[in-house]
Amino acid sequence: LTCRERESKTILFSADPLHCRMVSLTEEELSPFQWWTTGSLFSQALDAIILNIEQVDFDRVMKFSCQKDTEFEKVEFELYFELTGRNANAILVQTKSGLILDALRKVRLGQSRFRQILPGIKYHLPPAPRKHNPYATSEEEFKKIILDHPEENLLQVLTSHFMGVDELLAEKIVEESVGASPLKPLPLEHLWKGFKSVLGVISANEISPHLILDSEQKPVGISLFDLNSVPEEQKISFRNLNQALQKLFSLEIEQRQGSRKLQTLISVTQNGIEKLKKTEETNVLAVERIV
Numbered sequence: 001l002t003c004r005e006r007e008s009k010t011i012l013f014s015a016d017p018l019h020c021r022m023v024s025l026t027e028e029e030l031s032p033f034q035w036w037t038t039g040s041l042f043s044q045a046l047d048a049i050i051l052n053i054e055q056v057d058f059d060r061v062m063k064f065s066c067q068k069d070t071e072f073e074k075v076e077f078e079l080y081f082e083l084t085g086r087n088a089n090a091i092l093v094q095t096k097s098g099l100i101l102d103a104l105r106k107v108r109l110g111q112s113r114f115r116q117i118l119p120g121i122k123y124h125l126p127p128a129p130r131k132h133n134p135y136a137t138s139e140e141e142f143k144k145i146i147l148d149h150p151e152e153n154l155l156q157v158l159t160s161h162f163m164g165v166d167e168l169l170a171e172k173i174v175e176e177s178v179g180a181s182p183l184k185p186l187p188l189e190h191l192w193k194g195f196k197s198v199l200g201v202i203s204a205n206e207i208s209p210h211l212i213l214d215s216e217q218k219p220v221g222i223s224l225f226d227l228n229s230v231p232e233e234q235k236i237s238f239r240n241l242n243q244a245l246q247k248l249f250s251l252e253i254e255q256r257q258g259s260r261k262l263q264t265l266i267s268v269t270q271n272g273i274e275k276l277k278k279t280e281e282t283n284v285l286a287v288e289r290i291v
Contacts, residue, residue: 013081013090015104018256019249020088022062022081024242042092042102044068045079057133058164060084061125065095077101084126093123131163134199142195143188154191168212168223173198175228198225209244211236219251 010025048068056063064079076095082088090104100123107117115124132145149157158170165173177194178187201207207224213234214220222244223230226237238244 015088015090017086017088019252020083020085021245021249022083023245023249029246041104042079042090044075044101045077045092048077051076056080056125057128058135059125059128059133080123080125082126087126089117091117091123098122129163131161134162134165134195135203137162139192142192146188146191166221168221168227169198169225171227171229172223172225201225207241209238209241211238211244211247218255219248222248 010030011022012025013022014020045066045068048066050064050066052065054063054065055061060083062081062083064081066077066079068075068077078093078095080089080091080093082091088105089107092101092103093099094101100117100119100121102119103117105117107115109116115126117123132141137145145161146154146157149161152160154174155167155170158165158173159167173191173194175194176198177191202224208226210223210226210230212220212223212227212230213236215234217234222241223235224241226235236247238247
């Protein structure tokens with residue numbers, strides 16, 4: 001796919017249940033994937049032009065609106081990337097009919113009673129979390145949500161009731177509004193202004209991505225902002241979000257592979273110990289018989 005009036009870029013979409021992600025690759029980062037062949041998957045989308053890219057309702061779905069010139073007409077379709085953990089998927093949909101053309105993972109009736117994903121059937125977005133879209137929330141609704149949950153601190157309210165708001169983003173909203181303390185009661189007017197201010201910065205793409213580490217230098221997550229509450233030695237800044245995501249997932253995958261190797265080593269060692277014990281028991285029995 002090619003963005004209109006821009007250069008071509010390669011996007012990696014991974015449907016790995018633990019590390020589902022979407023990142024842009026440089027030529028150097030693309031080299032390990034040169035062996036990959038296109039095949040028939042999404043063949044209808046080859047040589048298409050991307051008209052627009054949007055995140056659907058601040059949820060975990062990215063929609064690529066595309067157009068392709070055929071011999072007879074211009075065909076429009078949408079490519080949905082669902083970053084939904086173990087159900088992650090990429091689905092090609094015809095814009096006019098809303099019918100599925102192809103999918104990375106086909107889901108049949110026997111696999112799911114609630115949502116089938118097969119060529120020829122109508123596409124429906126995955127069930128959205130029971131949370132509020134922060135960009136569609138009015139000031140009155142926002143204040144009501146805060147007041148309706150007096151048993152929760154601000155960080156809990158923000159992460160539990162608004163889509164796309166994790167603990168790190170919630171911390172930034174609190175910092176922007178009332179300083180570093182998440183305790184209530186607090187002026188709702190200040191909190192609303194901080195909430196809208198942070199969302200505005202995100203919309204304008206004026207973010208400052210940081211990889212956040214724990215005290216053992218293990219990755220915790222990505223913050224779109226430089227958080228005052230995080231020590232300098234526990235955050236790494238990046239020029240853009242794509243680079244931060246690449247680093248996060250590379251560290252997590254390395255950590256996961258290291259954990260697997262450790263488990264394998266432990267298993268091999270335990271098996272070796274068991275064999276030694278059995279050999280020792282056999283030798284003891286042999287000595288007893290001789291005696």
